[in-house]
Amino acid sequence: MSFKPISDIGEFGLIERISSIVAPTCETKPRLLEGIGDDCAVYELSSSTVQVATTDLLLEQVHFDLLTTPLQHLGSKAISVNVSDICAMNAKPSYALVSIALPSKASVEFVETVYSGMSETATRYNTALAGGDTSASSGGIVISVMVAGEAEKERISYRKGAEPGNLICVTGSLGGAAAGLKVLMREKNIMLEHIKHGEKYDKDVMSNLEEYNDAIRQQLLPSARIDIVEFFHRHDITPTSMIDISDGLASDLAHICKRSGVGAHIEEGRIPILSQARHIADEFQDDAVNYALSGGEDYELLFTLKEEHFSAIASHPDITVIGKITPAEKGLLLSDIYGMNIDLKTIGGFNHFRKKAQG
């Protein structure tokens, strides 16, 4: 009997297999309005309100590296990436459950620092850390966070509601997280080289990373855009679709288009790029637009809006219109700064389980 390696079908293929196995458990629950396939599951609480819920697993050496991640930031990011999924539904977080598995090397102070980061960040999002689980780990640290949030049913933005003619918008500026990671990896390698050769690695030999602060911050301490959700609620705007940018703009826009059955046309020149990401890309002889398109982890919001709502967002300093939704048959296109159209599907995003040859 032969077994199929997961890399043969990739992360999204695996999720499709899992979806079809668990589908029968969802079909008998009419109150489950959305299962696998969006940023959150959506569960009806009453005729007018829903709960949204999401979970993320963070593993040492897969999702974070303690050589480049301060513990306080690790705790903060674990909360933010989940709250970001809540925001991507146009909802606000209520409470979180946190599980942690600890190797024997972990000290009490270590755990306290991680939870301090979580607690401080949860307070910022008005989210209660309501419970969880602690366990030993025979490998590295494992953190699992689940966040539940709430919204009026009619305010929820799914991935599936985009329609031709809708404006495509992003918040903040992109590419910072990928650029910050580049700098952190370079510094890590410098450190490891010093250690390997028995040379000291201290303040005197460390690079001055201050000029990269914004990008490193975007990588280590991303913020969930709850301020944007509050802006939407205040102005009575419900995006026709929304997702948070965790895999990269190209891949996340493709998720919206696939679920909505539409195409998209965005313009490279309109994509807001973090200025430090441009400097870092220059240093590494990369293209900063690629950081934005396929770097991921910026945790900004990507959403679509009926054109009539343009005036409501036009004056917001942190929302940028980057293109328009098109009929499905037009495909996913990026017009580059020379006016050439590039097929966005040829630009990958982050994918666990991809074949080695691909990434």
Place this chain on the structure above:
Amino acid sequence: MSFKPISDIGEFGLIERISSIVAPTCETKPRLLEGIGDDCAVYELSSSTVQVATTDLLLEQVHFDLLTTPLQHLGSKAISVNVSDICAMNAKPSYALVSIALPSKASVEFVETVYSGMSETATRYNTALAGGDTSASSGGIVISVMVAGEAEKERISYRKGAEPGNLICVTGSLGGAAAGLKVLMREKNIMLEHIKHGEKYDKDVMSNLEEYNDAIRQQLLPSARIDIVEFFHRHDITPTSMIDISDGLASDLAHICKRSGVGAHIEEGRIPILSQARHIADEFQDDAVNYALSGGEDYELLFTLKEEHFSAIASHPDITVIGKITPAEKGLLLSDIYGMNIDLKTIGGFNHFRKKAQG
């Protein structure tokens, strides 16, 4: 600077530290009725209904061993242990989120088998598998499950409501999970010995485990007692306190007593022990009562009841009264079959992070 190893304060010490760090995030959320400290977090949905939510992290080599655990059972148990926490609040499950991290050795068929076990068991509990996360793992398999449930606010049973004079009851029979684990570990060691010596290990040399089926089943395929919750709801019974037996009867009764500020007096002769657990204990020259008191993982319910409700439960074939709640100053006592009183606090339960010398 010196760091305190977690084994210095143990699992419950660690949970206390975490509770105090996250407390400020809960204090500003009046709708969070219960945070860390019970089987579930309790969140108010309306003036009459609450949501309960729980999460558990399962790690390969810490919580399960693929040499002795069929994948289908692994998936089933991951759901059951969480639904058991929902039942321990006298609530019923609504939906679950499941995260899984997979080492490169895992195949597509492997994942499908685990999720089939989850799906089948979730269907039995009328619980939707509504979402989750998939990821690569650089170590073993990690499964994180979160389950949310619902109940009328006045039906919820906390750990903290036991009062002197209340009857102490358990469901089912105990000790099976620990006894089953003993048999599985013995078989695993036989297998490893065969492999070590280059001898074949197949059906001909495998022990016939049929006579241990009930105990092994309790270990590998525990059931959450949702039938008991339904019985309570049907008979309008709300236990004054309740917990599921995951750490062992002694330890879990101590949790109820600590949170309720009471003592307890139980009788060894009344503790329902799985008859196979007695046979297995004889084989291993163990005491089956110890499997029940400190083995854990039976996932039966331990609850306290006002005496006036005795008649309602008296005829239930699967509920046994094992003692009475006493004032706190009486302590936690077990009368053994010779009438001697033993301090239950001297009998430990399961504790991650315990010092090596202790366990």
